[in-house]
Amino acid sequence: MLPDIDVVTRDDLMRLITKYRLRPIKRLSQHFVVDPTVIRDIVKHVPGGSRVLEVGTGIGVLTYYLARVASQVITIEIDGRLVRIAERVLSGLGNVSVIQGDALRIPWPNTDVLISNVPYSITSPLIIRIIKERIPMALLTIQREVADRLVSGPGSDNYGRLSIITQCNYSVNVLSTYPPDSFYPSPEVYSTLVMMTRREPCYSDIRILESVTNLLFRHRNRILRWVLNKYLGPEAVNTIINVGIDVNTRIRQLGINELIRIADLLGQFINDTNNH
Structure with a gap:
């Protein structure tokens, strides 16, 4: 059992990673949250009693804290090693289901909120699928430069296809930005937490x-x-x-x-x- 969200520390999270001797797989863009602030920032924006879909379970730390506020958490992880660890971390929680699979390919259940510490290699495809699936709300930790693209307007260097397709379907709010050492191993870029809230699409097709x-x-x-x-x-x-x-x-x-x-x-x- 992990400490309460208000008192969990970076050392607690690092100890868990050390305990399971994790070796992240680079091609899967694996970076695990070790800054409790990131977890607290995400969880505080999750409506109580909501149904949560999490993409990228990791070892189940964020999942554990989501389960404390959500009525149900369905979490998808592609890496079988991590699924086995997460099932141990999450044992005893009756409202969590861990699915091993590719979140871009398998069917998604009905959900109120999608949450992901997004593997950088799937950022754009995941956002496009969120839009196509009409997910009501998404909380995503993504590369800062991608967050800039989501909110950019015409003429900006960051303005492009993703800006247009996203803004046509969602209101996007930038919530917080985190340094590389908020994750293990540290990525080479800053990460940003964004909230996407579905609105009436500006174009039907x-x-x-x-x-x-x-x-x-x-x-x-x-x-x-x-x-x-x-x-x-x-x-x-x-x-x-x-x-x-x-x-x-x-x-x-x-x-x-x-x-x-x-x-x-x-x-x-x-x-x-x-x-x-």
Whole structure:
């Protein structure tokens, strides 16, 4: 049994890692939380009695504290070694289910909140799946630079496909940022806790929005006319001109409302291109 969340220390968490002689697997981007502040920051934002889905169980430390506030925690871990350790750490907790599997591939249960200390290698695919699954709320610890992308606006160096698709479907709040030594082993970057709260989508078909932004942001510093001519031809350019959108705007300067209008108009052209 772990100490109460208010009194658990870094030494407590490091001792647990030492006890199980953990050797993190680099290709799985494994970094374990050893700063209790990170755990407390996450848990305090979890509504009491909620159903929680956790991606990346690790050795079950965060899971343990989530189970104290949630009605149910279903936690997914790809690494069988960690599953076995987590089952020992979490033994005796009747409201926790540990599943071994790839969280990007297996079905997700209905949930109120998704929580993850996200393995950096799956950050973007996980966020896209959260959006497609319409998860009501997500608390994610991610690379600071990815957090910057989620909240960036037009013209910013960090503005891109992930900014647009996320902001179209979720309100994003940056909660806290943590130094590398908050995790073991320490990553080379700072990490940021963000809260994503679902809102009414600004565009109904995420697949079209994905396709259009994927095409346009291949050349984010080019003007719209150049990209459309290159991939879709002059008819697509004329279609955009006819509704009053300035085709001399650089891709990275297009706002979400403009991109939604463009997606509406280009959906057919992109479908035609994909069918050839």
